Amino acid sequence: MTTDINTTINRIPVNTYRWLKMNEANVKWSTINSECKIDVDGNHSFVDASSSHMDDVISGVGTTCEAISSTFNGKTLELSSDNEKSSIVKVSIFSSNSKSSYCPIDVLVKTGCTMTVFMDYNCESNSDDSDDMLYVKTRFILEENATLNLIQSQVMSDPSSLINDVGGICNEKSVFNLKQLFPGQKQTYSGCNVDLLGKESEANVDIAYHVYSKQVNDMNYIINHIGKNSNCSINVNGVLRDDAYKLFRGTIDFKNGSSGSVGHEVEKVILLGKDSVNKTIPLILCAEEDVVGNHGASIGRLDESTLLYFASRGIGEQEAGNILALGMINALCDKINDEELTHRISSYVERKLQNEY
């Protein structure tokens, strides 16, 4: 597909050395030229984009991405818990064959309610060769004591590209749980910005990815601790193979006044490709004394003892890599309470691994 928009997205909140080329991602994208098909199972409505109440919500990919969405004149999918104590909504989004499409989604979870939203991204053509471009922007507001479980997964074609943007605000004692599965496609740009505005609000992010061939996975996750005693965790697990490129930016930002807050960030990367590029920049920004923040990263190949374990069972390094890649995806799938979806993702990854390796 031809690209006519060049923009920078996924900017980290504080720049570092220019030569690292990690401060932001340069993206080439196509002007939105198609509407994507959306299947929704659950309470929802479609509204004019101009009537959104979430324009103040900051997302992870950043406002520069509006260069792509500015020509969009379709509707915004609006999901609201209304006053249901517990609700589930399933959203399947289908990109248009070899076209560029955009899907804005606003989620409002009202006081004391729990909402679970499953979102899966597919190619409408069901073809392995379609080079679709899909940009999905999900914004949310959680009122007091509300919980949003957001599960996002993509099972698109290899040549397709995805920008997956998330941004939201958590009010007092609300909880945002995000689980994302990125089993691999030509380009994945994902960003997430969460403002923990209310005291004792919480955000938990779990990501599993598999990047192979010449694929790109560029991530930017920012959790802003604003309210007192707010908590966050970011767990990122992934496998890189072949010539794959992955960049993970993870920021925990303790704003002044967020006393008593705690933030943890852990990343584990298994490098299976000799020519793969792994970049990681985990930031902790801290303007508050009474907080605890930490991050850790472990990057490397399969260690000797793991390889020996597999070898003793007649499993070679390549297959061991497949098992681990699948294991990382399945470990996150196990935390998702939807058998049909997790089976579909698992089968998708398994099929990819069999085809590729």
Place this chain on the structure above:
Amino acid sequence: MKEKSNVNDVDRSLYDFRNDEKETYRLNSGLTKDIVEQISTEKNDPDWMKEFRLKSLDVYNRTEMPNWGPSIEGLDVDNIVTYVRSNTKMKGDWSEVPDDIKDTFDRLGIPDAEKKSLAGVGAQYDSELVYHNIREEVAALGVIYTDLESAMWGEYGEMIREHFMKLVPPTDHKFAALHGAVWSGGSFVYVPKGVSVDIPLQSYFRLNAKGAGQFEHTLIIVDEGASLHFIEGCSAPKYNVANLHAGCVELFVGKNAKLRYSTIENWSKNMYNLNTKRAIVSENAKMEWVSGSFGSHTSFLYPMTILSGENSKMEFTGITFAGKGQDLDTGAKVSHQAKNTSSFINTRSISKDGGLNTFRSSVSMTKGSEGSTASVSCQSLMLDSISRSDTIPAMDIRCNDVTVGHEASIGRISDDAIFYLMSRGLSEEDARAMIVNGFCDNVSKELPLEYAVEMNNLIRLEMKGAIG
């Protein structure tokens, strides 16, 4: 209820004294071709060096300011005097150094340390060295420790030309280019093959002149199988205008050699410290950095190590203490470029009284660095909520047969630890100082005793006045 601690401003009287600038020669402020040519003439540069300076000036004029790091808006190079010389030549005997300058170094304890624990000393005052000496027995081993300017004209001239600003080229960044244009002073050290210098050499840099810059260049070559510990100290009196330090350190560590480079940086709090340090480490060699950053208004300081030889190693141990009015951006960089290399970056930072602290690092593993390991550990302590502490580590891994680990934490002094120490009779102030001293132990234990004591004194000064 959690108790709060107030921390008083620092008493820097030990370092904060100044001499009159009588009989000093200073160029006009700013940076022009004329000024660079005047410096070159003053220093009796060889032709290649004069040409190098002018090319660097050109690079400086073409290079953008960094778009990251602390603000340097308060620094206007047009107001900086790049060359200030006192009315004395470099001496080899303290008794020949003019009284006011000798008194300065006496108060800083340099001649005393030379007698007790150093193999040689270089003392720079503003833009020029005023004293350089090396113990006879060390010189007898063939160790060269002298000023760079005279070495350029002697036996080692070609060696200097071969190495000068090759590790840190003027194109590296704007202030490397500035350094290339106006550098003056610094030291040249050559340790021959197989020679072990058992006691350290030290260079001390004192910037006395108001509104001036110091641009010393340190070039150390440790040849195959040799070893050296080099200590660098620096200080300046405080003025109400900006001073600038844009030094450059280039270290070449030969096969099987070992170099430890220790720094206690205590510039005054009007100083912009935009210093560049870099080492290249050959096969089976080891580079150790020990770095204490206490002074400056603003710092950009990230010693870089290039592990170019198989089995080469690097350790960086650092502490940064940012107080009122300080924005200290420090850390380390390492590039693994050969098989089975290893690096360990271990830092502590403390922020108090509105001080801004940033730990910034990069670890890169290039193709061909199979079997290498890197580990980064940074811990930050926040002593109040008007301060700030940021951690910005970056990793760029392009080889799959490597192991990279990273951990970082930010937090405050635990109330339980204070309570425990107070229950054993310590005041809260002493308890806090003891915990902070313990927190900094990674650096102090790596320093020679005298310097560890000096560092602990600095921390005690910084902590003085903590009350419950």
